Amino acid sequence: MALLVMMLRKMVKNKWLELSLLLGLVISVGLASSMPIYTNAILHRLLIKDLELLQTDSEQYPGVMWTSVYSTSELGAEETVKRMREADRYMKETMLPRLDLPIKSYMIERATDRFKMSPVDPDRVDPEVNRVADIVGMSDLEAHAVLKDGQWPKKEPVNGTYEVLVVEEALTNFKMVVGNEFVISDEGANPLRFKVVGVIDRKAYDDLYWYNYLSSYRGSFLLPFETFEQSFMEEKLAFVRSSIWYTAVDYNAMELSSIGKFAFAYNGAEAFLDERFDNVSMKAPALQTMAGYYAKEEKLRVMLWSLNVPVMIMLAYYLFMVSNLITDRQKTEIAVLRSRGASRLQIVASYFVEGLLLGALALAIGPLLGLQLTKMLGASNGFLEFVQRAALKVKLTEDAYQYGLVAVLCSIVMTILPVLFATRATIVGHKQQMARQHKHSFWHKYFIDIALVGVALYGLQSFRRRMGDLQALGLDASDLQIDPLLFLVPALFILGSAFLLLRIYPFLIRLLYAAGRKWWPPSLYSTLLQVGRSTTQYQAIMVFLSVTLATGMFSASAARTINKNASEKILYANGADIAVKIKWEDDAPIAGAGEDMDEADSGDEEAPAAPVTPTVPIPVVKKKVQYSEPPFLPMTQLPGVEHAAKVFVKKDASVTVGKEKETITMMGIDTDDFGYTSWLRNGLLDHHFYDYLNLMASSPSAVLISRSIADRFHLKPGDTLYAGWNGVESAMFNIYGIIDYWPSWNPNPNFNDKTPSSGSAAGNAKAAPKIKYPMLVVGHLSYIQNNMALEPYEVWLKMKLEASSQQLYQAMEDKDIPVSELTDSKQMLIRVKNDPFQLAINGVMTLGFLISIIISFCGFLLYWVLSLSGRVLQLGILRAMGISFRQLMVMLVGEQLMTSGAAIAIGILLGNVTSRLFVPMFQLSLQSSSQVPPFQVTFDPRDQMQLYMIVGIMLAIGLFILGSMLSRIKIHQAVKLGED
Template sequence: MAIFTVFWMVFKQILKNWRLEIVLLAGLVLAVAISSCIPIYTDGVLQTVMLERWQRSSSSNYPPGTIQISDEQWYDYHPLLSENQWRDREEAYEQYLQLDKILQKSVPEVFGTEVLHFSKTGRTDRKPVLPLDPLEETRNRYMDFAFLTGLEERVDLVSGRWFTNDIPLAGEPIEVVIDENASYDLNLNLDKIYRFPLETGKYEERKYLDFKVVGIFRVKKDDYNQPVWVERPPFNNTFFIAEEVFENLIKRDDTSPYKYTWFWNMDYEPVRYHQLDHIIGKFKRLETEIRNISNTIRINQSSILSLEPLIEQGAALKKLLLILSLPVLGMIFYYIILTASLTIKRRSNEIALLRSRGGSIFQIVVTYLLEWGFLGLFAIFAGPQLGLLIARLMGASAGFLDFVSREPLPVIIPPDAHHYIFLTIAAALGSCLFLVVPAAGESIVSYKQKIARENRKPFWQRYYLDVFFLIFSIYGYRELSKQIVNLQNGASAGSQHILDPMLFLIPVLFLATAGLISLRVMPWLIRFFSFFVEQLPEVSLTVTLRQFFRNSGQYSPLIFFIIMTVSLGIYSSSIARTLEQNFIDSLMYEHGADVVLTEKWHFDTPTYTAEGQLVSSDKEVIFEPPFHIHKELSGVKNAARVLTRRGNISIGGRNLANGTLMAIDPVDFAHVSWFRDDLTEQHLYYYLNLLIDYEDAVLVNREFFEKNQLKLGETVSFRIGFNAIDFFVAGVIDYWPTIYPSSFPLLVANLDFVQAQYIIEPYNVWLSLEEDASLQAIVDELTEEGIYVTNIKDVRNRLVEGRRNPERMGIFGILSISFAVAVLITVMGFFLYNFLSLRKRMLEFGVMRAIGLSISQLVTILSLEQFLTVSFGFGLGTLFGVIVSQIFLPFLQVSQNLEGVVPGFRIVIQRSDIGNILIILGISLIIGLLILAFILIKLKLHEAIKLGEEV
């Protein structure tokens, strides 16, 4: 009965404090959703990758669920006895039975899905067969004996009948059936007897095994190309016999089995990514087991092992996303702890009374455990459902806070998500219960004494935790710098590094430290400004600043929330936008334009005889496609001709180096090419104008220019084959679209001038497209005009493929979701603070009304408080976010091996992101002020003051 009393008391407490309980529940649900979305997203995105990779490594004949295993016994003989001496036939047969039993039991358990088809076969060595009838045609016929399970269901008898399963008596021929292709090709006739040579010693008389063709079959048309064949038809060299007859045959000492093969086609679609590790582990254990039985095992078809790298990729992805989500999880936990502390604070008097009346600390803690355990139980069910939605949003991310319409990820709640869920709930409830213990230790006397010291400094200020965090942050920065130096020295060219978790943890620690130090300094700054404000006649601002100075502790949690939200939002958006922009820049520089077309210029020359007959010719004619057509295509903004050739560069007849010549039309190139302004000293148009003004001008890369001590106006020759073209140096460039340092030295010249000096050679066509242009329509239109495209480089497809990368989607998705959740809990904290602050200060506002302050003055005081809180938090958050981005984002280029990549790495801090944060906080501020004003207007003096106590 006592336990029901406890549950009833807990239930009443939940109803009594339902507002705070809902707020706490929201925090628990968000924490579970964020933590569970990591394994949910990883399983969903790698499920898609797994199926795509599995299908690519398979074929129509051997789909992804195929496993084919062979035991090639012809490899296994006893060389000590004789080169051709096989081991004991009974031993070989027992080995086959053992393998067959293990494989048929264990292989279907590897996937644990439906077996769509199973078959097995065994065959002997292939040998020449002879007709029994000496009058029948003798020709080379090489055949083998085999059995194939399920053959009857896949073929139709053309003539004759099926063999019997009975073992023939001594002297009787073995009944066989053959493919009609074997009947035609080898002239094997129905009801005829043929002889199969047996194994004999070197000096023994030849022995034969007689067999009779009793049936001829044809493979069913519908089954011919289906993935049901352990060996593909047609069967031109095989006599099929019953399995029982085959087993009896291979026990003889004068026959030798060639191999056995088992074939499974299993339903692979239900297989989930989280099962992959278990499946591969079972398959490897099975492989070890069967290889211990036979050393001639061959696994011919099993693409499942090609997916093993995905296991490591998934573990790394989960680790990365967990690291990126830690800051927002920390903020959610801070929010949960703050809400729990407010709940405990409101009920501290009740707790003290329970202790004074004999209640133990354990009983009080258990009561709160039951109360919050109910909330945690609800969060366990609701949180993962929200996590599914978050994972789908992450799968649709294309950038920071940028989501596109994309096929939803096939997400489920994988088993490992429950580990995240229960660990999150346990950590959250443990943190909350940790706050209950000190409160449960208070007696009614000590509680009243504690109230008297309510305005003392918070724990972290009394023990200088902010200073400790500052020291640890500086140490982390130094360690990160050392780690980056090691990467610089040890990273191999072209290697890819996943985003270093330290690039997120150390900056977040810096931001938290800066926020705490700001809160320590804030009261003294306010006190400084209050000296000037006190001279003003308006009382509202004076009261506001005094309230801030005397009770700064009650504003600190909300200000810290805002600082962390704004600064983390700026840093997160800077990471995402920096990665995205540099990815786009690298692709655009590599391609040079939206689309690059290579077209067919070489055509065979028709040759005619004296009689006018057309004959083939090896001669080719070069035909330049009409260029103007490209500019008239639908969806094309502009087009440019670009010729790139390798050749020898010389000055005054002295060969200097092999280099690259890019010949362009400067006017068209200006409208088509992509080029970043910071890659050269002058704007791109400056260099193109030089080529327009002087037809024989050339632009030279700086390294070549300085190495050979060239001067502007000096003549440079470029030789292609036996032809040399002279240019004069008009400008010096550092980089140029599509040209990397490995292709230097570089000369950029006028295409018309080069074509006038040299033969017309095939060039590429660069296109600038409208946003919704169809490349296929452009190619079709060119084909109709007689222009045939042989190669296409489409930067848009590369961008789409890059944005679908699991790591990239995960990074952008978790950063976007984390920012949105951080803003959400900040807004929730803002409204929670306003509500509790107003309830707590009812007496204070009543006294102010009693001494003559108007409602408008009270609203002004509260408005100033809220404005100062939001402004202080937003201003410091913006400052810290920008500073940390400038300090830590340069490390990103080394962590991802982007140092030295062309074009150079640049940091992107988007002002619009800061503006969006300001708009969200501004709207929250306005709504909060309207609610407060409404409550204050309804406030009546007798409701606020009752014998000098708060209501």
């Protein structure tokens, strides 16, 4: 109890340190608890978006579960009705509760056998028409239908005649009008009479009640459901052949837990009905969409952990540093307690209880913080970019608190470690340690820094080996098992490298001191001595600043790189902002008549000189299709269009060099328009993209060829080749340049298209497959059209920055431009940004960057305020010796530059190096190994400017606070504090 009271008093005494420790705990718990919240929210958004897309593509509501049974005569009417009643109870009492979703529509439809219907009054209808109809009962029909003609039928038969409804198509099908009466005329069937009294239509065309088109009831008489149940289910006047149970749920209310419930309800209903009926049919369009979600959840969870590992390590070090500061201030008390008989276990237990109290507070506050962080992440549209997007559906779950609890326990361990080290020393040992500030730290003494760097470099080598396997075997990233530990190595590299550089840094300070010891002014002389002799004292803050800033830069670079490579992949593949294919008019024969026309033509042109036996086929000469080019000017006048270009692409062309021939892709362009319209990243070609276009423009027959063609035929600029395709005569081209990349052309080999190698060893049955690289020839469109053929080309459009895709689409529709295919890069980029993994990357990287800055700012102020308060005696003595306030400020500024400034420089250096080495690792999780253009690490100057501004503000505020504290130091009070 005495230790507990002492612990509480100590916490009150060190309230600012304890609050700083609590801050780190709350952020750690909030970050950990945000992972399951964010994962569920992102996957929920993806689920809803995919279901909306399913509805758009299939024009069918996704939240539908349709179940149908068909009974056989062998089962008998009595048993059929009994089993259908059991199914009714199961659907309502078991299946619907299992779905656990808002029900938007639920209906039962039953139908009898189909009977031959004869008119009661043959004079009013055509008696020769064959009328076969079934009797159908649909629950709640009147609430969802509207009368177009006639009246609603009565619930009871009128003079033995049942009143029924029909749809409008039934009037035509049966050649009848409202008021006609019919009687069942099949042998052995009850001669029931039916009178058509009304024609119905849907009340609303977006009503989910109608799972079928009305035309599907054109052969049915619709009886009121209550009448159907009484007459056919209870009285069994006719055999009930089928029953349908139709349910529509609100899919917008679905969550990840709904996937399992939906599948469980579906499988349960299927098993129940299979036991009772031989013919069962079920449909649930959403199930196929839901099927892959557990794998997506697992992959996203691994991705989130991987992305958060550097931030977690940074927070762990922050907790260790603050705890170490607390312990350092209390080492004398700990040593006194040990000297007076307190055991290490008792002291550690008191600090453990302190950690539990702070951890309980963090566990209460942290998940709420995680909830707010998740909402912020949902608004991220890119790195440090936020938009007014529909809010993520977030809520606290049991998983969030479980993650938070694990974070609390790990944090307590980090805060207990300094106490364990401190309890090993007695009061004498503690005084000895205070006099030996130059001793090596734990990390340096046991070479943990070198070990961490070694592990990180091994992980990097493992990554490069995996990437080599991907490229050599032609695999996608999903074909290899991804090791999440590969994403831990950047954090290990940052931490290990920071300690490794700080192992060298004291020698640089001593070298600087020795180089100018005869010339340094007293203030700088004192600063160099202070920093050079107290390396362990400054090590914590220097490592902390280095790690946090490097982590922030790594997060920024990773997010920018992933976003930019994803957008560049789309722009390169499409070639421009928008690519449009327009339908051309032609004289090609109509399908089905082409063979006759071809045979007639061939008979006229090539009549045989002698009789031909029927077994010998007559050669067919296909007529060359003539195309009519649509006007190009309207495309350039569309709203928002800045430039337009004609781009002809022939993928089944061929090139001939000497006697050798290869299949190629041929592209025809107008060099000027193509240069203004198309997109290509700088640095992909040996010279600028425009230089190649200018080179081509000097000659009509000039072409650019891919390096694969140059290597295959040993060609060089100045050589000639022939190119063409089936049905046209090849033309000669002059080679003006060799290219590795070109807009919309993928130079990577298709590993599914492998041809056997022509090995030198004859009879080698297992020759190694030879990879076939794509080939490209780029020439002038006018030259190709004049010398080969006029065929349909694409139109590429470059849009203005503020242009709207919707306005462009509407203008195309208004001008009747016959678009057969359109690819919009802008809309594809929007879909990529809404991808759950892209959202996770942008959100988590933004969060990591912001947390790095906040934590580094808090740690910086906390450390220097505590450091200054611990050196009041030293600074007071310096003032008593005649050092002016200005000189003391110069000393503090120099000390800041040599510690915090050096740490910031190290952090920026490590951030750049780590990004260049480890950001390409994200190719393994993003399946970017085959990306064109190649994956490239990106640094945005805006991020570095923001970082420099924040660091500058942080240093300025820190110096202002330290100066304020320094100005309030009273010499006589400082000297009275103790002995030097």
